Amino acid sequence: MTSRQQLRARYPAILERASLSYGPGWDGLMEALCERLEFHADHNAMPPVQVTQAKEKFGELVVLYLGGDRYAGGLIDMAEALSAHVCELCGNAGALQEGPPFRTRCPEHVDTRLSDYLKKP
Numbered sequence: 001m002t003s004r005q006q007l008r009a010r011y012p013a014i015l016e017r018a019s020l021s022y023g024p025g026w027d028g029l030m031e032a033l034c035e036r037l038e039f040h041a042d043h044n045a046m047p048p049v050q051v052t053q054a055k056e057k058f059g060e061l062v063v064l065y066l067g068g069d070r071y072a073g074g075l076i077d078m079a080e081a082l083s084a085h086v087c088e089l090c091g092n093a094g095a096l097q098e099g100p101p102f103r104t105r106c107p108e109h110v111d112t113r114l115s116d117y118l119k120k121p
């Protein structure tokens with residue numbers, strides 16, 4: 001099972017209808033985001049959140065969602081902001097490259113496209 005499938009299995013209510021299109025380096029960010037969204041919905045009366053789409057856009061993570069409240073919006077805003085500091089491919093510390101192409105990469109993956117990274121055995 002990929003970590004993407006594990007993420008969906010762990011947070012079915014949040015991710016049931018979500019389209020997820022970003023590199024594996026951001027799976028940890030999404031994991032932390034879903035954990036916080038679920039925790040606050042369970043313990044602090046925050047309305048449940050459904051992510052409809054999480055994708056890479058201009059080098060950063062963009063999360064579209066339904067439900068939640070201002071707190072959920074803050075969690076999501078922070079996850080999106082952090083993505084500009086995490087390599088989308090490997091999850092190591094990275095930086096947003098001023099494009100085009102706009103992308104967030106660590107020093108090792110500066111010139112690596114997501115499609116080429118995913119092809120590696």
Ligand SMILES: [Zn+2]
Pocket residue numbers: 087088089090091092105106107108109
């Ligand atoms: Zn990297």
